[in-house]
Amino acid sequence: MQKAAQYSLLLLFVFSSHFSSVFSQIEVCKTCPIKTIKEGIKQAKPHQKVTVKAGVYKEHMILIDKPITLFTNEKVTIDGEDKDDIIQVLADSVTIDGFKIINVGSSHVTDYSAIRVDRSKHFLIQNIELRNIFFGIMLAKAKHGTIRNVNVYGDAVHQHSSGNAIHLWHSNHILIEHNTLVKSRDGIYLEFSDDCIISNNLSKDNLRYGLHFMFSNRDEYRNNTFENNGAGVAVMFSKEIQMHDNHFQFNWGSASYGLLLKEINDADIVGNTFEQNTIGINVEGTNRINYKNNTFKRNGWAIKVNGACYENVFTQNNFLYNSFDVSYNSKMNNNSFNENFWSGYTGYDLDDNGFGDIPYRPVKLFSYVVNRTPNTIILMRSLFVDIIDFSESVSPAFTPDNLMDERPLMKQVK
């Protein structure tokens, strides 16, 4: 009992010694003694809170070099006047909360950003609105941070003169959630960034990708929606990426797809929905990937395989009314396609075990023809094409003859 009392006394002491600095906050406003954010930060002691009052603050290169909280719950706009970075975070444990940040400078040499986090840890960036940006939030060699509820509405027109909404470079253990990212080059870009979690974001109308991984491993993204981007998500040269329960939709265009996998090993793609994309998943050079419980609905190509893919397993997926379910450009196949539901399956299940009694061949001769001569797409669903598809399915000559679902499901996977 006495010991407990001692501890609580000690705690009280610790807290009160910090009280003066932590709970006495610094206020910045147009009529306050401290009129600029920069000045507020300068005056602040570590772990102190700088509260900014309503108004437009025309400042850029705001350096945060100590662990503080920069906060507002009013309408505060920081206008960088198209000069350079607006906020730079150079210390650990920094929180930035509640700002609208506009007019980031653009440059062909430097990646100017609204908020740059440089070699810092344990940061929290939340409730931020970004307008007229070049790059939005840029993390360079940052760790263990969170970006939450950031709303980026870009005005990107050309890929080469626009930046990414959230850009990670050599940054690990970052949590990116509940953000809305519209009309930038990439919604979220990760390069050499491992162990990040990206969830519940909406990324749409971006010029290039909704989400883009390069050389990043063990990352996980789930419950995101990628809509009407140049292409939905590109995962390139990365390992052990977890992709769960995302929606990839309306990514339309001649080189557009819901998901691009290039040189990817050991990933899981589970429970995602691909709807009305020109290509659902475009696959190139991937090994040991599990595709499970995904739904591919009304895509041009549900899965387009461009070679060098080994030991991938597709099972328990729904393929619904895609123009082409699976397209291959070679006769080789080393992947397994068993126990999926195919809306194009016309077989029967006499023994009533839930699996069709005759195998289904998801690769059609016509998809091979279209790969070769794209203009032939105009003949899709014509009687002649049905006839050649049928004869090919009887005796495969151009498509992989071992590529089939030997146990096609009779009912959709729920």
Next chain:
Amino acid sequence: MLKILKYSFYDLIRSRWSYVYLLFYLILGFVLLFLNNDLSKAVITLMNVIIILVPLIGTIFGVMYYYNSKEFTELLLAQPIKRSSIFIGQYLGVALSLVMSLVIGLGLPFVLYGLFESSAIWDFSLLLITGAMLTMIFTALAFNIALYNENKIKGFSYAILLWLFLAVIYDGLFLLSLIIFETYPLDKFTLIATVFNPIDLSRILILLKLDISALLGYTGAIFNQFFGTSIGLFSALGMLLLWIILPVWNIKRKAQKKDF
């Protein structure tokens, strides 16, 4: 002309064949829905029926009616009625009764299965419109063939050949030429070749609804202009209309010159 249309129409409505045709579509509609219980999938299957079977039935029915109603035609020719009215009236009688069978036969099952609450209603309406237009086109073509051929057997053979050509052979040749000349820019050729076959045209009209995502996968500028916008829909419909008007005009022209 309206009187002729009326009599031809009544004549057909009372004939066994109209019922067979109607019954066929009714059964087809119900079976499709019963097997799939899914409107969207049924619409896809129906597309195949519409672009293959409807032209076939239109052609055969058209030729058959023309030859079978020769007596009626001769009777009419002695009456103070314009020739064009006689033939166009008869043509419309056949075409409209076929269209009616199609719309009722397919529409009824789908309406009973809750079409009006379904999002497939637009796709379905487009399907029916296309089917109706194909019926009009192929009946008109059949009338042309029959007008040029007194010999029934010849007329029937040409009609079947026409169907076979437009439904299958044309696409085969089309596909071959696309593959053979794949190194050339073929956008224009592709569009033009499509326009010259009403079956292809209708198929594409329906594809614009069903497979738009795949169609947009192509780089050709003309392709995207055509498919990406409503211009595609309207120009395809316009071309189909032209496919009706031209043969009908020729029926009128030929009928004016023909001896009976």
Next chain:
Amino acid sequence: MIKIDNLHKKYGKNKILTGVDLEIPEKGIFAILGPNGSGKTTMIKSILGMVVPEKGDIFIDGQKTHSNGLYRKNIDYLPQIANFPGNLGVKELIKMIKDLRDTKADENALIQRFGLTPFLDKKLSNLSGGTKQKVNLVLTFMFDSQIIILDEPTTGLDPVALLNLKELIAEEKAKGKTILVTSHIMSFVEGIADEIVFLLEGKIYFKGSIQQLREKTNEVDLEHAIANILKENNA
């Protein structure tokens, strides 16, 4: 009055009419005779506008015939072969033709005359050839037009009907109509015709009364007179 002026018609290479000039007077019965393939029906169909001539004009009451065929309102035509849409009933057919021509018609007396009452509700496809021909006659005579054209009216008729037909024609003649007949039955023609035209190889070989024909060929009856002409020509 019907006037035919330099009428030419060929089917393919086969020349049927090669310059026919003919005037058919306002009143009376005018028979067109000739061997098979001599162009009788073609001529009649030209008058009716069912055949489009290569050359030549046809005037009816001084009016040139028009391709829209509306002048047929003043012509009653009995086609050679009684072909009707099979799935119509007799009554319906009559009603339809009346509806199509949209003129006054009196079919009941004719139906009585030819004893068609029991067949009124039957389908045309179920009728015998003779009965069909009777229906054909009803359809022709029920209108009251100035010109009547009969192509082989006797085909398939039984003697009673034939007599009826003759009476009917005589009655129409009495009304002052122009009646044009073709027939193979010479006795029939002989009995009724005021004037005959003989067509041979697409031309008018003879035109005049039966009496004149007899004199020309030195034969007593028409049948022999005709046979004579044909023999002479083949020789």
